[in-house]
Amino acid sequence: MDRLYPALEQKLDGVVLTPEQFTSDHLTNYGQIFHWTPRFVVRPSSHEDVVETIRFAREHRLFVSTRGAAHSQSELGISNGGILLDMKSMDMVLALDEQNLTVDVEAGVVWRDLVHHLKRHALVPRVLTNNLGVTVGGTVSMAGIGVASFKYGSQGDNVVEMDVVTGEGETVTCGPDGPEKDLFWSVVAGLGQVAIATRIRLQLRRFKPMTRTYYLLYDDIHRFMTDSEKIMDDPRWDHIESWSSPCPQGVKPVDGKRQPFAKWFFPYHLTVEYDHGSPPDDAALLDGLTPYDNLYTDDTPTIDFFERMIPVFELWKKAGTWEFIHPWMECVLPWETAATYIENVLVDLSPGMLIGGHILLWPAKGTTSRSRLFMRPDGENLIGFGILPAIPQKYWEQVRPMLDNASRLCIAMGAKRYLSGYIDFTMEEWREHYGDKWDWFAGCKHRWDPDGLLNPGFVPLPTAPDTAGKG
C-alpha cells in the first residue's frame, strides 16, 4: 500500500483510489495521445474535500491535476504521478433562482443533466456546447463555445459567481466584476492553472418549446461568409451551426502521392425557437440569404434540439472510432484571412480524415466575450475552424505533420488555437498564444498557486515573482 494512502483517505469523505484500482479511463483522456499514471485518484464529495486534498498535496509536495469528463486531448485531465482530482463526483445541482434566472451547480455537473433538470422550468444555460456529456467546470475552464455563442459569448462569459479553491488551499468566492475579479478571470478559460472551481453560478435564459431549423447549403466560402454577417446581425436567429462537407472527386497528387480529394460544401443550419401555434415566417427569415440550396426544414422540440449531437456521437462510438487518437486542430480565425486559410487547407484535405470526426466551421462574434484567457483574434466577426479527425494509432505519425502544418499556418494568418485539442507548442508559441496576457496569467499563477501545484505539464507558466499580481 502507498505510504500516504491512509493519511489522505482519512482526511476525506470522498473516495481515494490507488493504481491497482484504476481503470484505463484514469490514464488518458479523449485525445488518447498521452498515457500517464497518477499516484492517487481522488473523487471529492464536497468543497471541503477539495480544500483538504490541496492542503495534503502541498504538505507532501504532490501535484494536483483536475479533470471533469476528460474530453480534452493534450496533457489535460491526466496526472503523471500526482493526484488526479476527478470532479465528476461533485455533481449536485444546487439552488435555482427563477427571479434572477441563475442556477448554482457543483463544478462536476454534466451539462446534459443540468439541461434535463431545468427543462420543467423552461430554462436553459445561455450557451451549450455541442457535446453535453462534459462538465460545467471543464468547459468553463476551457471557454465553452456553442451554437448560441454568436449572441452570448462563451460559457465562461455566462458565469455569475464561483467558489474556488486556490493552489494554496484557500476558499474564495469571486465574480466577473467584484474585488476578486482577477481570480475569477484567471479561472475562466484558465485550464485549472490557478484554482479549482467547486460551485458555479450560471446565467440562464427562458427557451420556447419548439425549434425550426433551416438546412441551407453553400458551395462557396465567400458567399457563406457574406450571409453569415447578415445572420449574426439579425436578432431573430437563436442558434447557428455549420460544417465543411466533402463531395469526393477521385484521387490527385498531393506532396508526390496520389490521394483522394473533394469538392467542399458548407452546410449551414439556422435555428429559431418558437411557441406552439406561432411558427416562424420562413420567407421573411430567409429573405436576402443566397444559399446554393435550401435542403430541408426541421421542426423539433427545443429540448431535442439541445441534444441533437447525441446520435452523431453514438455513431462514432458504434463505429469504434471513439477509441481512436483524437488530435483535433481547432482555431479561431480573423474574418479577413479566414476564407484564404480555409480554401488552402481544404483543397488538399483527404475526405478520409472525416471518418469518426468532422470539419468544423463556426462564424462567431468576438465582441460577445469578455474572457481574458479565451484567446481570439481582434475584430467583431471571427470564424472558428477545426479539423476533428479520429485516427487509428498506427497512422498517427503519418497524419501528425499535416495537422502541425495546419496549426502553424493558421497562427501565421492571425488565428488563435482552441486549447482543448492537440497542442504541441514551443515555449515561444505559448507566449505568442497568450500575447500580452502571458505576464498577467503568470502573475495570477504565482499569486494563487505559488508552489506550481496545479495541472502541470501543459501550459509552461513560469511562477517568477516579478510578474506577481500584475494586471
Ligand SMILES: Cc1cc2nc3c(=O)[nH]c(=O)nc-3n(C[C@H](O)[C@H](O)[C@H](O)COP(=O)(O)OP(=O)(O)OC[C@H]3O[C@@H](n4cnc5c(N)ncnc54)[C@H](O)[C@@H]3O)c2cc1C
Ligand atoms: C465530442 C466532443 C465535442 C466537443 N464539442 C465542443 C463544443 O461544442 N464547444 C466547445 O467549446 N468545446 C467542445 N469540445 C471540447 C470540450 O468541451 C473541452 O475539452 C472541455 O474542456 C471538456 O470538458 P471536460 O469536463 O471533459 O473537462 P476536462 O477535459 O476534464 O478538463 C478540461 C480542463 O479543465 C480543467 N478543469 C476541469 N474541471 C475543473 C474545475 N472544476 N476547476 C478548474 N479547472 C477544471 C482541467 O484541469 C483541464 O485543464 C468537445 C469535445 C469533444 C470530445
